[in-house]
Amino acid sequence: MKYKMYFSDSRDRRREIAEVQNMDEAFSAIKGFCDARNFRIYYTRFCIIPQGVETEFGISDRWVINFDVGSWSEFFLIYFDTEQEANQFLDTMK
Numbered sequence: 001m002k003y004k005m006y007f008s009d010s011r012d013r014r015r016e017i018a019e020v021q022n023m024d025e026a027f028s029a030i031k032g033f034c035d036a037r038n039f040r041i042y043y044t045r046f047c048i049i050p051q052g053v054e055t056e057f058g059i060s061d062r063w064v065i066n067f068d069v070g071s072w073s074e075f076f077l078i079y080f081d082t083e084q085e086a087n088q089f090l091d092t093m094k
Contacts (some may be wrong), residue, residue, distance in 0.1 A: 010073035022092035042070040
C-alpha cells in the first residue's frame with residue numbers, strides 16, 4: 001500500500017511530496033526533497049504520534065510518523081488510519 005508523504009513548513013503549511021510504501025522510499029523521498037533545495041541533513045529521526053495526542057499543531061486526528069531532519073521547524077509526515085498500519089510501515093525499515 002502506498003501512503004502520501006507531506007512536507008510541513010515552519011508555518012504548518014503542508015504539501016504532498018511523494019507516495020511511499022516503505023521506510024526506504026520515505027528516506028529516499030526526504031533526501032531527494034532536501035537535495036533539491038540544497039538543505040544539508042545533519043540527522044534524521046522519527047517518531048509516531050498517536051491519534052488523539054495534542055501536539056504544538058493541535059490534536060492529531062490520525063496516526064502519524066513524523067520525520068525530523070534537523071531544521072527545528074519543518075517536518076515530513078506520513079498519515080495512517082490505524083496504529084497497525086503505522087507499525088507495519090515501520091516494520092519495513094531494514
